[in-house]
Amino acid sequence: MDESIPLILDSSVFRQVPKLNSQLFKEIVKYTRVGIYKIYIPEIVEKEYISWIKGEAQSSYDNVVKATQLLHKYYESPKILGFDFTFNATASIAANEINGILKKVINNWNDFKVNTNASIIPILPEHGKLVMDAYFDGATPFDKIKNRVDIPDAFIYFGIKEILNISEKVVFVTGDKRFSEKLQGETILCFDSLSDLFSSGPAKLDGQYFNHLNSDDRSRILLNIHKEYILNKLSSELAVSELADVFSGDLIDHTIGKYHDYSFDINNLSYLVGDIKNISDSSLLVPFSANIICSIKSTASKVELSSVDAQRLVKIEREVDDGEFNLCEKYETPISGHFSVTFQDGDPTTWKEEKQSDSIFSEPEIKEISLALEDLQANA
Structure with a gap:
């Protein structure tokens, strides 16, 4: 059987289906278990995905607090023993619920990594210098000199290059077409979505694939x-x-x-x-x-x-x-x-x-x- 093809997913792919439970994500599990693909997750992608979810949770909590505080203008909170009692029970309940959900989200993410046997590409000490050199030179993947927006993409790019040290090619899926166009080449095969990957990627898990296997x-x-x-x-x-x-x-x-x-x-x-x-x-x-x-x-x-x-x-x-x-x-x-x-x-x-x-x-x-x-x- 052929060696597994390294597959890297951008955080934009994970954000499209935060629960990681769509049919396409189930296909990823199958492809990795068969050995067609080997999932690598850049540390920066993991941080982006988790921080995005935490940001969504914080925004939801802030909305609850704001809504309950706005209602206070319609009545005066009673004093207890001469002191203002301003405990926001609704916000407290919301905070506990959100924290519970966040734990489940992290568990779900860890389960995905286990189910796909994913490996994390760590941010190495030398990556910082490589990113900064590219930042000041306007080199790949930066759009121009000193473009801060591209810094996370740069860490992903140098993570991909780490995998290219041990593999002839890497498959990269990202919803960022600008980023994709910069990386696309003979060694980095870019796809805009998971559906695009499964329809026109370098390998398919179909009837023909199984026909070529021995019993x-x-x-x-x-x-x-x-x-x-x-x-x-x-x-x-x-x-x-x-x-x-x-x-x-x-x-x-x-x-x-x-x-x-x-x-x-x-x-x-x-x-x-x-x-x-x-x-x-x-x-x-x-x-x-x-x-x-x-x-x-x-x-x-x-x-x-x-x-x-x-x-x-x-x-x-x-x-x-x-x-x-x-x-x-x-x-x-x-x-x-x-x-x-x-x-x-x-x-x-x-x-x-x-x-x-x-x-x-x-x-x-x-x-x-x-x-x-x-x-x-x-x-x-």
């Missing part, structure tokens, strides 16, 4: 492309597996007080790509590991709780309800095993998640992918 590479690539879907299916299989019944049954026998019900969660589910084995041309045997968490819910009296070991008691979630305690005790056990996955023939680019029945409880499925839990065991 082994095809199956392994599909396993990587559909990672989230396969892990979700595996998680569903684990939740109804025999091990889950045995595990919960043993724990129920040790319930404190009166047992009510139990539930399962699967954490840290992952499979080991390096140890995959071929069962057939289209089927793989894949090892996996996970942590299974069983939550046992019960009701107990104060007397029943008093006999519980202190070390065990400290780990139990409990709430008082009409003199009794509602308990939730969680047990976590590492498990491992194998699952088999089979991919049908045909063009994988046409596969879609679809409802397979009329039941409102059924999950969308990709009918061309089938999965079965082969073996599993609880680890000591």
Whole structure:
């Protein structure tokens, strides 16, 4: 298989879809998992994207503060013990909400980097001198001498040149046509948008691409492309597996007080790509590991709780309800095993998640992918 082509996205691309959840961004994930592209993110692009979002958040907060302050002209705030009480509860609530959203935005950005296996191009000490030399000379990518507006672009440009030290060419996507025109050349291939990249870029993930793969590479690539879907299916299989019944049954026998019900969660589910084995041309045997968490819910009296070991008691979630305690005790056990996955023939680019029945409880499925839990065991 060919080496991955370095792909760099300008901050203008990220700002077009701030949630990074459009179909085009999903295609980026596929292209990087296949190995067609390798994502590099200049540090300056990351800073521009994050600071832009923080600026939007600050602007939203300022608007809330301004709106609530304007309303004060219609009434006089009451004094408490002779002092003005000017606490802006609405602004405080807005600040907490905005800060919570900002944390989710940062997490979403970090998830994107993980999902695409992106590498950050750091701003190196020598980049400052290179940027300043170009700034005073009016050299690429500056429009003219001492044009401050182009300084961020200059850091991106010298970041791209770092990648050209290890690769013959770089693909760069930017919505800034002026910037694009300056960089376009034999070694820097520029595109105005992601749709432009996928329609006329140097490589395509289409039916023809898969036709040229041998069966082994095809199956392994599909396993990587559909990672989230396969892990979700595996998680569903684990939740109804025999091990889950045995595990919960043993724990129920040790319930404190009166047992009510139990539930399962699967954490840290992952499979080991390096140890995959071929069962057939289209089927793989894949090892996996996970942590299974069983939550046992019960009701107990104060007397029943008093006999519980202190070390065990400290780990139990409990709430008082009409003199009794509602308990939730969680047990976590590492498990491992194998699952088999089979991919049908045909063009994988046409596969879609679809409802397979009329039941409102059924999950969308990709009918061309089938999965079965082969073996599993609880680890000591």
